[in-house]
Amino acid sequence: MIDRGLQLMTRNPVEASVMLALGMALALMLCSGCGGSAGEITGRVMLDGRPLNGAIIKFKPKGNPEAKEVTAEVNGGSFTIPSGRIAPGDYYVMVVSQQPGAGAIIDGVQRGEGIPAPKAFVPKVYEKKGTLSAKISADGSNNLMFQLKTGEF
Incomplete structure (x- = not known):
């Protein structure tokens, strides 16, 4: 041969x-896929000093509009992104949360029997790209903390 x-x-x-x-x-x-991902990412999201519950945290790569956004659920103030789902680098971080409650009544539902529309629980500024950021490292020590405040903006 x-x-x-x-x-x-x-x-x-x-x-x-x-x-x-x-x-x-x-x-x-x-x-190209070999060794290109970080280990498990863990973190906490606090709102006014209390653990945030029922939110979504989004990681959008900086400088690469073609790259996929990675999301995780935030429950009890904690989130985890399993190993291999995110590459090392710089990220914009967005936090989105809605709670059912005192919002307007959903269209098409009779008054008095409607389900309240979800109300934004986290200030809208945290849903915008550029308010929060994170650096994900390849060495595996990725424990992140985000302190959000309602009256700050």
Whole structure:
């Protein structure tokens, strides 16, 4: 088999170069996912000093609009992103939470029997890209803390 490969290289160097380039491209594509993710990400989200419950935390990569957003549920003030779901780097962080309650009545439902529309529980400013940020490292020490305040904005 090795002799045949050597014969191919000496007989047609252009074909051998093309095969080598294709092989290297394939190897790069296969290895592009190797080692490119951080370990488990854990964190806390506090609102006015109390653990936030029933929220979604979103991580959007900075400087890469094509990259996927990673989300996790926040319950009891804690969230976890399993190992391999997020790559190391800088991220915009957004927190979204709604609670049923004193909002307007949902359209199409009779007064007195309606379900209240969800009311924003976290200030809207935390839903915007750029208010919060995080740096995810490859070394595995990713324990994040976000302190949100209702009267700050």
